Amino acid sequence: MTYLDHAATTPMRARAIAVMSDALSTLGNASSLHTSGRRARRAVEESREDIADALGARPSEVLFTAGGTESDNLAVKGIFWARRAVDERRRRVLASAVEHHAVLDTVEWLAEHEGAEVTWLEADSWGRVAPETFERAVREAPDEVALATVMWANNEVGTINPVPEIAEIAERYGVPLHTDAVQAVETLPVDFGSSGVSALTMTGHKIGGPYGVGVLVLSREVACTPLLHGGGQEREVRSGTLDTPAVLALASALREAVDVRDRHADELTRLRDRLITGVREAVPDAVLNGDPGTVEGGRLPGNAHFTFPGCEGDSLLMLLDAKGIECSTGSACTAGVAEPSHVLLAMGADVRVARGSLRLTLGHDSTAEDVRTFLEALEPAVRRARSAGLSGLSKTSVGSATAPTEV
Amino acid sequence: MRVLAAMSGGVDSAVAAARAVDAGHDVTGVHLALSAKPGTLREGARGCCTVEDSRDARRAADILGIPFYVWDFAERFSEEVIETFVGEYAAGRTPNPCMTCNEKIKFEALLEKAMALGFDAVSTGHYARLSNESGVPELRRSRDEGKDQSYVLASLTPQQLRHAMFPLGHSLKSEVRAEAEQRDLAVAQKPDSHDICFIPDGDTKKFLESKLGERPGDMVDADSGEVLTQHSGVHGFTVGQRKGLGVDKPAPDGRPRYVLSLEPVSGTVKVGSADKLGVTEIDATRPVWPSESALDGPTECVAQIRAHGETGEAVAEMTGEGLRVRLSEPMRGVAPGQSVVLYRPDPAGDLVLGSAKISETR
Numbered sequence: 001m002t003y004l005d006h007a008a009t010t011p012m013r014a015r016a017i018a019v020m021s022d023a024l025s026t027l028g029n030a031s032s033l034h035t036s037g038r039r040a041r042r043a044v045e046e047s048r049e050d051i052a053d054a055l056g057a058r059p060s061e062v063l064f065t066a067g068g069t070e071s072d073n074l075a076v077k078g079i080f081w082a083r084r085a086v087d088e089r090r091r092r093v094l095a096s097a098v099e100h101h102a103v104l105d106t107v108e109w110l111a112e113h114e115g116a117e118v119t120w121l122e123a124d125s126w127g128r129v130a131p132e133t134f135e136r137a138v139r140e141a142p143d144e145v146a147l148a149t150v151m152w153a154n155n156e157v158g159t160i161n162p163v164p165e166i167a168e169i170a171e172r173y174g175v176p177l178h179t180d181a182v183q184a185v186e187t188l189p190v191d192f193g194s195s196g197v198s199a200l201t202m203t204g205h206k207i208g209g210p211y212g213v214g215v216l217v218l219s220r221e222v223a224c225t226p227l228l229h230g231g232g233q234e235r236e237v238r239s240g241t242l243d244t245p246a247v248l249a250l251a252s253a254l255r256e257a258v259d260v261r262d263r264h265a266d267e268l269t270r271l272r273d274r275l276i277t278g279v280r281e282a283v284p285d286a287v288l289n290g291d292p293g294t295v296e297g298g299r300l301p302g303n304a305h306f307t308f309p310g311c312e313g314d315s316l317l318m319l320l321d322a323k324g325i326e327c328s329t330g331s332a333c334t335a336g337v338a339e340p341s342h343v344l345l346a347m348g349a350d351v352r353v354a355r356g357s358l359r360l361t362l363g364h365d366s367t368a369e370d371v372r373t374f375l376e377a378l379e380p381a382v383r384r385a386r387s388a389g390l391s392g393l394s395k396t397s398v399g400s401a402t403a404p405t406e407v
Numbered sequence: 408m409r410v411l412a413a414m415s416g417g418v419d420s421a422v423a424a425a426r427a428v429d430a431g432h433d434v435t436g437v438h439l440a441l442s443a444k445p446g447t448l449r450e451g452a453r454g455c456c457t458v459e460d461s462r463d464a465r466r467a468a469d470i471l472g473i474p475f476y477v478w479d480f481a482e483r484f485s486e487e488v489i490e491t492f493v494g495e496y497a498a499g500r501t502p503n504p505c506m507t508c509n510e511k512i513k514f515e516a517l518l519e520k521a522m523a524l525g526f527d528a529v530s531t532g533h534y535a536r537l538s539n540e541s542g543v544p545e546l547r548r549s550r551d552e553g554k555d556q557s558y559v560l561a562s563l564t565p566q567q568l569r570h571a572m573f574p575l576g577h578s579l580k581s582e583v584r585a586e587a588e589q590r591d592l593a594v595a596q597k598p599d600s601h602d603i604c605f606i607p608d609g610d611t612k613k614f615l616e617s618k619l620g621e622r623p624g625d626m627v628d629a630d631s632g633e634v635l636t637q638h639s640g641v642h643g644f645t646v647g648q649r650k651g652l653g654v655d656k657p658a659p660d661g662r663p664r665y666v667l668s669l670e671p672v673s674g675t676v677k678v679g680s681a682d683k684l685g686v687t688e689i690d691a692t693r694p695v696w697p698s699e700s701a702l703d704g705p706t707e708c709v710a711q712i713r714a715h716g717e718t719g720e721a722v723a724e725m726t727g728e729g730l731r732v733r734l735s736e737p738m739r740g741v742a743p744g745q746s747v748v749l750y751r752p753d754p755a756g757d758l759v760l761g762s763a764k765i766s767e768t769r
Binding site for chain 2: 314315317318319321322384385387388389391392393
């Protein structure tokens with residue numbers, strides 16, 4: 001099997017598996033006061049310190065959650081509610097148009113149910129939010145902004161946002177900035193303290209840790225109304241018995257990822273560049289979406305995202321899957337239907353381009369062999385998928401389906 | 408063979424896929440997403456449009472151990488099936504959207520895509536017997552007469568049928584359910600779908616009104632020419648309809664009134680007594696011959712004008728590009744837009760000779 005979908009999930013690291021397996025057979029609720037409870041608590045707090053250290057945060061800023069979606073929901077809703085409670089005028093949310101659905105849908109929910117006013121921050125044709133765009137939006141009425149949210153790196157096209165620059169502007173206007181760094185932590189130098197953001201989302205299974213556990217790094221200065229009420233385990237902001245084995249494994253995976261990060265990022269970048277070059281050789285009219293990746297810090301080291309004009313992504317996915325090559329057409333949705341990606345649409349692509357795209361993402365166990373296997377299979381798959389055309393679309397709208405379209 | 412199994416999430420297509428696997432084919436399951444906004448709540452089985460149906464299809468594919476994908480045909484479906492459906496009603500005709508879907512989506516858009524991607528055939532859970540052994544396709548009624556779906560497949564061309572598989576044609580529905588149970592398919596007891604899948608509440612009139620708005624016209628007594636009432640659009644009526652005419656005044660002879668004809672340009676709906684409803688001659692256009700052979704001179708056959716509708720003995724013959732069908736007994740509720748399907752009776756399953764779209768009746 002050739003796995004090129006690390007942005008969806010990446011294999012758990014061996015050490016994290018060992019740590020988690022051990023912990024699963026150890027009794028103890030981290031909130032209990034007796035010996036096994038204290039033992040669990042100690043392990044959790046050591047993990048918290050490890051994670052804080054790896055992310056450039058203080059231990060008290062690390063809140064454990066059930067994953068990226070919960071962290072995003074907690075930050076966006078919680079900070080919105082808390083800031084509006086202090087000042088009724090603060091109802092505006094500034095959000096980039098290319099956010100993950102965990103942020104996008106949360107913001108839309110606030111607009112529909114909580115009277116939030118939304119300013120969607122435009123992204124450029126690479127999917128990047130410019131600091132100037134952000135500043136123009138925030139300075140209109142900074143006193144009315146509840147929070148801003150801009151992802152660190154895009155999960156689909158891999159474009160990296162200038163988050164520290166945006167955070168500086170946010171701070172100047174007194175606006176808390178949340179960033180979804182789910183895709184960034186494993187390969188980019190993410191440092192909470194020096195980045196200047198107020199809240200940061202990360203999750204275990206994208207860095208070689210377990211599913212179902214994540215972190216919201218939340219500055220002590222930022223108030224956040226809880227989503228989940230109960231025992232108040234995490235700083236009274238998040239309730240629920242801590243998942244000690246998952247927390248330990250997350251800490252182990254993050255430690256390992258951060259220790260090897262620079263070297264890993266270099267290797268991945270080389271592998272990704274080989275992939276991009278190879279795709280262009282095999283399919284000359286393929287269009288790389290997102291940042292061109294020619295400057296460090298522009299594009300996630302493991303991400304390559306292409307449009308193959310005249311193909312449907314789901315045809316390509318099926319043909320490659322049949323050859324044992326696993327990749328993604330974009331962000332999967334609950335019904336299993338590949339909807340045209342909102343990220344590509346926000347970047348100015350039309351529906352046909354959005355449907356013909358494939359996301360290839362490399363990770364910590366990717367090899368040159370993976371890239372080679374994929375490149376060998378690509379050209380015949382594209383040829384075949386092209387002959388199938390854009391069958392699901394209206395006949396009238398596919399008239400120029402085979403003409404290459406620049407994104 | 409490499410077979411693409413269209414899986415709606417119902418019991419029939421699941422068992423059909425299972426039989427294709429058992430027959431030794433290399434099967435891949437595909438669920439067609441036909442609605443841009445799939446509802447999330449199911450009330451009974453609605454055929455093909457909900458997230459639950461998609462999940463049911465996926466679970467069946469899991470049990471069969473075959474790859475499974477969801478393909479988005481919503482835009483094409485909307486254009487080819489829903490817009491055609493609405494347009495036909497607006498023109499005073501009575502369409503069959505399932506027939507259009509088979510013709511344009513399952514065995515055109517899907518089949519073409521499947522063939523291009525390297526598949527040899529598309530299998531579905533339709534109840535009809537199909538044999539390609541003699542070199543020309545032979546499409547016959549299913550063994551389960553109550554479930555027979557040969558009518559809605561009769562507009563498929565030989566080219567389409569050559570790449571079609573209907574593994575359930577020789578089975579009774581009860582056998583299919585029992586087999587699903589035996590195979591541990593969770594959909595074994597899922598209710599059958601009856602409604603038009605894109606009108607989940609079954610209220611066709613309301614659906615058409617939402618698409619076409621009000622197009623008022625007169626309802627006229629066919630005998631006297633008297634205007635009985637105003638109606639909100641010909642699309643609210645079908646030839647042969649008795650209920651819901653909105654006329655208070657009884658007919659002079661006290662007999663119930665039926666819709667006799669629809670005139671979309673003037674917006675006139677003509678109503679009259681049942682004896683005027685009988686049709687003995689049908690003109691139809693665009694004939695399709697599933698077995699490749701057009702009629703050669705006047706041909707005795709059995710005609711059917713609706714899915715699961717009554718049948719009647721007839722003599723059919725070509726009239727230039729079209730088809731004329733003379734019925735030995737008058738048939739009621741024959742509406743332009745419906746298809747007339749011609750069968751040759753056969754103990755091995757009535758053979759579909761051809762089908763054509765009804766344009767005029769006398």
